[in-house]
Amino acid sequence: MIEVFKTNVQEESQCQIIIEKLLEHYPNGSINFDLEDCDKILRIHAPAFSNAKIIAILNFNGYFCEALQ
16 A cells, blocks of 8 residues: 655654654555655555554644645
């Protein structure tokens, strides 16, 4: 399963913190950011995950996140 999210993450250091938090919930996932994209893309590839949980984790840590269509 692959999903792409729009975020407001700006810094590489923020990406690393978020990736670590997401890997706690999805240890077998592949998670990365594309900060060069205007939507500051978060891409997650994992066997199974919940979009709502991904969004909640980022929101809880002070970031905007929404699934891209």
